[in-house]
Amino acid sequence: MTTTETPYLLGSDPDELRRLEEQAAALAPATRTILRLAGIGPGMRVLDLGTGAGDVAFEVADLVGPGGSVVGVDASAQALAWAARRTEARGVPNVSFVHADLHDVPITGPFDAVVGRLVLLYTPEPARVLRRYATLVRPGGVFVAMEYEMSAAGTLPSTPFAERLVHWLTEAFRRSGLDPLLGARLGSVFDAAGLPPAAVLGLQGYRPPGDPTGARMATGILRTLEPVLVRTGIATPEELGLDTLEERFRRHQDEGELVFRLPTLVGAWATVEEGHDD
Ligand SMILES: C[S@@+](CC[C@H](N)C(=O)[O-])C[C@H]1O[C@@H](n2cnc3c(N)ncnc32)[C@H](O)[C@@H]1O
Structure with missing residues (x-):
């Protein structure tokens, strides 16, 4: 296997893989809806x-x-070992x-569909990846991409505390050369890949005061990003206060009776036409 062109920002240690699972649970309704649509x-x-x-x-x-099948591809051996264990535990053949x-x-098509969630973000040229994988989709099949519009995350009403956390998050991606608004721009990425105009739709999750999702999601991703946040001078370890952040966010949300708004998950999909070539 060759290595990634740029190292993957978030890594794949067990804490990060657990974070991905928790995030996936929060994104499951939006993901299922986009895949079905x-x-x-x-x-x-x-x-x-x-x-x-x-x-x-x-x-x-x-x-x-049972009549269909899924092939998952990833550059991380740790992630795949984790995913394979889950597959076995679930008994999904x-x-x-x-x-x-x-x-x-090293995969050949054709596939009826290629999907990818929160992955184009980490590639230096998302349109190039899209163009490449569209060639593996049979004519009449579909390409589905799902990416965040991160700046939509926060609380309602908005507060300086929540705005600071979202600022840390989006800045960490920006300063790593990654686009925190990629979801909103997926239509242009499909265009640049030479695909037909995509349907682009953002789905927004909301969690009431008392729900732990916001505090857990924010703390989890900022913990993963701490080295970038500190190295690039966005925030000091003391400002982040990761040991107490989850508890502080929960109290803040409860006391202010704030709704947590997840980052928007934007889905974009297009039918791949006959003769789509690399
Ligand atoms: C944020 S995670 C998303 C995982 C999953 N798609 C989800 O939504 O829960 C991004 C994944 O993409 C993988 N990845 C990033 N860049 C990659 C590349 N160039 N080739 C293969 N996998 C890559 C990472 O190893 C990581 O597992």
Whole structure:
């Protein structure tokens, strides 16, 4: 396997893989809705790009049923070992994994669909990846991408505390050369890849005061990003206060009776036409 062109920002240690699983639980309704709207259904053969802990592959496996299959690809051996253990525990026979970098995948199509959630963000040229994988989709099949519009996250009403956390998050991505608004721009990425105009739709999750999701999600991602935040001077360890952040966020949300608004998950999909070439 070749290495990624730029090292993957978030890594794949067990804490990060657990964080991905928790995030996936929060994103499951939006993800399922987008996959269904894009036409993922029984009997399809699907490729899942940047499968990570396997959550999108499992959602897809549910939709395609026993007559279909899913191949998840990821550059991280740790993530794939984790995903494979989960696959076995769930007893899902139609999900398999390939260890490879997206820029050099030894896979041949055709697939009925290629999907990828929160993965184009980490590639230096998302349109190039899209163009490449569209060639593995049979004519009439579909490409589905899901990415965040991160700045939509926060509290309602908005507070300086929540705004600071979202600022830390978006700045850490920006200063790493990654686009925290990629979800909102997916239509242009599909255009640049030479695909037909995509349907682009953002789905927004909301959690009431008392729900721990916001505090856990914010603390989890900021913990993963701490080295970047500190190295690039966005925040000091003392400002982050990661040991107490989850508890402080929960209290803040409860006392202010604040609604937590998840980052928008934007889904974009387009049918791949006859003759789509690299
Ligand atoms: C944020 S995680 C998302 C995982 C999963 N798609 C989900 O939504 O839960 C991004 C995943 O993409 C993988 N990844 C990033 N860049 C990659 C590349 N160039 N080739 C293969 N996998 C890559 C990472 O290893 C990681 O598992």
